[in-house]
Amino acid sequence: MPSAAPTAATSPSPWRPLGRYELGPRLATGGMAELYLARTPEVHGFRKYLAVKRILPKWADDHEFVEMFLDEARLAAQLDHPNVVHVHDIGEDRDGFYFTMDYIHGQNLAAILQRAKARGTPLPWAAFAALGAAAAAGLHHAHERRGFDGQPLGIIHRDVSPTNILVSDEGVVKLVDFGIAKASTSRHSTRPSVRKGKMAYMSPEQCRGDALDRRSDVFALGVVLYELATLGPAFDGEGEFAVMNQIVNHDLPPPSSRHADVPTAIDRLILAAVRRDPEARPATARELQRALERYAVEAGLNATPEALAAVMQELFGATPYPWETMDAGPRVGDVGSASAATAATQVRAPLRHESAATVAKAMPAAPARRGTWWWAGLLAASAASLAWVLTRRNAAPESSAGVEVGPTRAVVETPAPSPTSPTPVATTPVATTPVATTPVATTPVATTPSKPERRATTKPSRPRPLAPSTEAPATLPAPFDPDAPAPRVR
Secondary structure, eight states, X not given: OOOOOOOTTOOOOSOEEXXXXXXXXXXXXXXXXXXXXXXXXXXXXBOOEEEEEEXXXXXXXXXXXXXXXXXXXXXXXXXXXXXXXXXXXXXXXXXXXXXXXEOOOEEEHHHHHHHHXXXXXXXXXXXXXXXXXXXXXXXXXXXXXXXXXXXBOOOOXXXXXXXXXXXXXXXXXXXXXXXXXXXXXXXXXXXXXXXXXXXXXXXXXXXXXXXXXXXXXXXXXXXXXXXXXXXXXXSOOSSHHHHHHHHHHOOOOOGGGTOTTOOHHHHHHHHHHTOSSGGGSOSSHHHHHHHHHHHHHHTTOOOSHHHHHHHHHHHHOOOOOXXXXXXXXXXXXXXXXXXXXXXXXXXXXXXXXXXXXXXXXXXXXXXOOXXXXXXXXXXXXXXXXXXXXXXXXXXXXXXXXXXXXXXXXXXXXXXXXXXXXXXXXXXXXXXXXXXXXXXOOOOOOOOOTTOTTSOOOOOOOOOOOOOOOXXXXXXXXXXXXXXXXXXXXX
């Protein structure tokens, strides 16, 4: 069906096609990639909002950058854990590669730290333990993950930092940005613009350029917890060299020396995680997770996502989803859509919103069946005639004469005999078709001789059942002709 031209009042849609998705506004920009809001086209009321990550245009033609980006997508797509952002698929358009992942409605830990520092109060220790244990659980899953071929992936995050730890409004913790950090240790990692990993959260062996294992990520998470407990940086100095010197050559003081409210158990587990010697640290992120959970149990804390959700509500309040605040543009498939697929959807769209009565009017009428209606009319007329005859017969006194007809019974009414009129009155048969009749003997009326003045009367009685006639019909009915006119019923 032809579509009308868009009106001048229609605002341009904020969504544009991107493969099988629709790309929305940009959410964030980093050193090598940018993040967009995206959504799937609506199908029968189903729609899902996602995040799209793609390389910045200035790096789209750099082969090494593209390989690092694809490496992240391949590795992250094999991770499946409640505390890791799930990657769905990968695509390519004229601007380069992109991949889609879960959209998390919340804040990263850097924003949470900024609000907590402005308030001057660390997070409640229940929320602290819940956040740290969830991040450690996600890390352990990545460290232990095997590929589709059954071989260990050997993933080391290398960039565990507040910007890569997300917390949703419901208090769910998610780790992001896997894979590129591992690829950044190639020959291109010496370029400042390419290096993945923030200096203040690097382990001593990472600063030295030594071989890394999962304990490097344990150190980085320990530094994050140190900053979360003290509301200050763990390592601070003028320039990267000063920070690197502190990481490699100096031990951190206990967190309680910088913030008096830090419990002794938190002091112990954080200091264990940030030891310079990898052999002295917890061997796995799972050990750090269990230490945090044990502290929460012993302290009687409710270290659950609900505790984190309460902190998010206190720090940020109720935040609307980004698509709720976007300017209302035409729906997917509306006039003016740039996609041919959505144009096809527009053609079918009106039927989905019409009422059943409107659709029924638009449907072609079924062809008439003349034979069926002819028989229906004949049966209806016969039934009406039979009902009328039976009603008249039951309402009148018993007649002195009756007849039997083939399969249908008809009644002939005659007046009672009178002494002054011996001649019988002519009768009129009541039937729809001529039938053969059989006379039935009449019964004389009983009279009383001793009272000549009394007039003769007839005695009413119930109708007597008549046996069906065994007489065969004179002729057979003609074959049915659906085009013949229906017989008239008198």
